[in-house]
Amino acid sequence: MGGGAAVTLEGMADLSSAPIPPLAPDDHVEGEGQLTVVYADLGCPHCAAEWGRIRSGGGRIAFRHFPVASKHPRAPALHAAAEAAGRQGAFFAMVDSLYAERGRVDDPHLWERAERLGLDLAAFERDRRSGEIATRVRRDFESGIRAGVTSTPAVFPA
Amino acid sequence: MIEVGEVAPAFTLRNQDGEQVSLSDFAGRKVMLAFYPLDFSPVCSDQLSLYQEVKPEIAARGLELVGVSVDSMWAHKAFQEKLGIDTVLLADFEPKGEVARAYGSYIEGAGVADRTLVLIDEDGKVAWTYESSNPGEFPGANLIFDALDALESAPSVE
Numbered sequence: 001m002g003g004g005a006a007v008t009l010e011g012m013a014d015l016s017s018a019p020i021p022p023l024a025p026d027d028h029v030e031g032e033g034q035l036t037v038v039y040a041d042l043g044c045p046h047c048a049a050e051w052g053r054i055r056s057g058g059g060r061i062a063f064r065h066f067p068v069a070s071k072h073p074r075a076p077a078l079h080a081a082a083e084a085a086g087r088q089g090a091f092f093a094m095v096d097s098l099y100a101e102r103g104r105v106d107d108p109h110l111w112e113r114a115e116r117l118g119l120d121l122a123a124f125e126r127d128r129r130s131g132e133i134a135t136r137v138r139r140d141f142e143s144g145i146r147a148g149v150t151s152t153p154a155v156f157p158a
Numbered sequence: 159m160i161e162v163g164e165v166a167p168a169f170t171l172r173n174q175d176g177e178q179v180s181l182s183d184f185a186g187r188k189v190m191l192a193f194y195p196l197d198f199s200p201v202c203s204d205q206l207s208l209y210q211e212v213k214p215e216i217a218a219r220g221l222e223l224v225g226v227s228v229d230s231m232w233a234h235k236a237f238q239e240k241l242g243i244d245t246v247l248l249a250d251f252e253p254k255g256e257v258a259r260a261y262g263s264y265i266e267g268a269g270v271a272d273r274t275l276v277l278i279d280e281d282g283k284v285a286w287t288y289e290s291s292n293p294g295e296f297p298g299a300n301l302i303f304d305a306l307d308a309l310e311s312a313p314s315v316e
Contacts, residue, residue, distance in 0.1 A: 016303040071207040148298035
């Protein structure tokens with residue numbers, strides 16, 4: 001089976017085992033040096049606790065979306081918010097914000113965070129509710145499933 | 159653990175709503191039994207939450223996923239609600255663990271089912287099994303799709 005986003009006749013993604021995909025141009029990457037790919041859930045307390053350590057560990061970090069909505073119902077909205085912030089160059093800033101302060105994540109709080117980051121609110125709002133961003137987030141989630149991710153954060157050394 | 163090729167042992171257990179569910183109800187369809195130790199313990203919660211995220215893809219492959227533990231139907235109902243999942247959960251409650259034992263998936267002494275997956279094909283035969291090497295880990299959703307791929311590509315056996 002190929003490692004790409006294969007689609008079955010029913011229009012459903014192929015979710016059989018595959019290694020994590022190599023970095024794509026729209027992956028979220030920061031830092032220099034040894035690459036670590038992290039699949040994380042923005043609603044997950046374990047990820048929040050680990051994020052500081054991951055960030056301060058140095059090296060090049062790629063963040064991939066892994067929201068487990070049934071466990072963290074607000075996670076999909078947070079991932080969409082991060083992705084939307086990313087469209088304005090503030091992906092990691094939004095992720096840092098969401099992990100640093102986990103309690104205030106309703107829509108008005110997300111607008112506050114976006115404003116603090118100097119984002120265009122109308123664009124942020126439009127983007128985070130778009131099907132395109134939902135698809136982008138789901139793409140990462142499916143690649144994590146295929147790679148056998150069962151809990152977050154899931155860290156893949158290069 | 160039950161062997162591939164064996165006839166899947168018949169059972170009738172109550173689900174979370176108190177309804178009787180028998181293996182024969184699935185005749186002509188593929189069913190995956192997911193045995194797990196206990197409702198509400200941390201690893202179990204992640205496992206069923208994760209599978210819930212790919213329920214559409216599982217259903218599109220014509221597979222029904224059913225959870226089985228020694229918990230009562232009442233615990234199962236509360237567990238479903240707490241996790242926000244709709245996976246059918248069967249109560250292997252009385253005699254305790256009898257079905258798990260029949261499938262070779264019961265941990266004597268601990269008094270709970272082992273964390274295993276058993277794929278039963280349309281003819282009621284065990285087509286694939288999985289046993290976690292470590293009770294603290296659970297099989298990723300990718301393994302379910304690998305099992306389906308293997309089943310669909312296997313030559314039919316008389």
